[in-house]
Amino acid sequence: MKKQLLVTAIAMSISLCGFSQTKGTNAVSFGVNSTTNKVTGSGYEDKVKNNSFTLGYGYFFKDNNKIGLDLTYGLNKNTYNNNKSNQELKSYGGNLSYQRYFPLVKTLFAYAGGKAAYTHSKNNSLYTNTYPQSTSYTSNQYAVGAYGGITWFVSKRFALETNLLSADITYSKTEQNEVTANSYFIKNEYTSFNLSSQGFINNLGFKIYILF
Template identity: 45%
Template sequence: MKRQLLTAMAVVLSLCGYAQTKGTNALGLGLGIGISSSDTKNTTDMRDQKSTNFTLGYGHFIKDNTKLGISLWYHRNKTESNGYINTDKMDYLGAFVGYQKYYPLYKKLNAFATGSGGYTYYKQSTFTGIQNYKNETDEYSLGAAGGLALFFSKRFALETTLLNSNIS
């Protein structure tokens, strides 16, 4: 789960580059909602899971093909199981800074490499029907990612991360 969230952060740092020239600003926005439900046959084990995440990223091209950015994000994951007797709720709040370099490949297609560092605050509460558990964690991480960017126009790009690695 942590790796997925860190991957999402690396992607956000590279979501939207409006241009690749020095002095240009970039804005990235993200919203994700997920709902899943499972039911095991011949038992009373049921599970409902809901997740929501919001992301806001800003970048500034400090020189041609080089972007410095910051990303803020919030993620909530809630799981209810066994007829809603057991509830597990996790909240994540994070901030990341990143350095991203673009390498032209063909016409409007670019490769990019990103280095990032960040902080994440985790808060988890679990209710088992009998007891209530709470846990809070601070996490620091460093990461590197690579991918492709397609600049549709001078002001809009679509990016995807193909490789990602993090240590925390």
């Protein structure tokens, strides 16, 4: 009897260390972030609304190795009555990623991987003060990078993941269009190239996975 219990305990501990990272497992992730900030004073009211949504799918093509696709959408609206201006920023994009998991303790894993991403954004600003004018920015950004972090496979169906380290190379092209009160039109185009890295605990964020 004791021998059977020992074998069962060993089998359970092995399964705890291995579930959800095995070949053929699917992982669906999602995220919603919504904030509103309102400042009211004598004769004015400023309001800032930020909303972002993410949806992702991953597939373990072999044990502890996952490929994934993430889609993102963001909408930010700012209204400033004190200087009579409105701003709206829309962005959407996606990224392809690869992650490899390394067991640490039971269901806690470290991971490292890489990704390629694309983001399109458009920012419109309208000023209706003494000299009305409108300005719009359209940007396309491309990025490749490496990153790593920690994943906790809470149960067979759920996991919680955070990103701790990252390094990215980005290229972006932005077009600016401005129309003034006298219909004077200005158009600017500029590009940028950037290499950046973020250290331990910087830009801490979490992702929730549903596994099946």
